[in-house]
Amino acid sequence: xxxxxxxxxxxxxxxxxxxxxxxxxxxxxxxxxxxxxxxxxxxxxxxxxxxxxxxxxxxxxxxxxxxxxxxxxxxxxxxxxxxxxxxxxxxxxxxxxxxxxxxxxxxxxxxxxxxxx
Numbered sequence: 001x002x003x004x005x006x007x008x009x010x011x012x013x014x015x016x017x018x019x020x021x022x023x024x025x026x027x028x029x030x031x032x033x034x035x036x037x038x039x040x041x042x043x044x045x046x047x048x049x050x051x052x053x054x055x056x057x058x059x060x061x062x063x064x065x066x067x068x069x070x071x072x073x074x075x076x077x078x079x080x081x082x083x084x085x086x087x088x089x090x091x092x093x094x095x096x097x098x099x100x101x102x103x104x105x106x107x108x109x110x111x112x113x114x115x116x117x
Contacts, residue, residue: 020102021111024064024072028052028082028095028113032060034071041069048093052086064099064108072103078110085113 027044029037030052037043044065051057062082063073074082078101089095096116101108 021100022103024066024099024101024103024108025116026064026066026097026099028062028085028097029065029071030057030060030062031073032057034063034065034073038065038069038071041065045094047095049086049089049091049095052095058083064097072106072108075107075109078108081110081113085115089115091115 027037027047029044029047033047033051037047052062061073061079063071065071078099085097098114098116099108099110100112101110103109
């Protein structure tokens with residue numbers, strides 16, 4: 001009986017957790033700076049955590065600037081995840097991330113944000 005439950009968990013749980021999710025890599029950027037930086041992607045490496053946490057930038061929300069120069073905004077829950085993420089990292093700039101979630105109509109529902117190593 002235990003073997004059957006384990007096998008069921010191993011094959012069903014990962015499929016349920018990952019259904020419809022996409023992995024997106026790029027730079028964490030606030031929406032206020034997003035358009036300006038997407039037009040000059042070299043600026044992304046110098047975009048600072050301090051700027052990301054500044055009042056008006058934080059209030060504008062967040063997104064990821066992909067290597068293809070596409071800016072994908074996070075939904076409300078994703079913005080909260082980004083705030084938590086920023087509070088937990090020590091890196092001052094060049095904040096390259098990997099984001100797991102689903103993308104629809106240019107907006108991403110974020111499941112997980114990690115710093116790229």
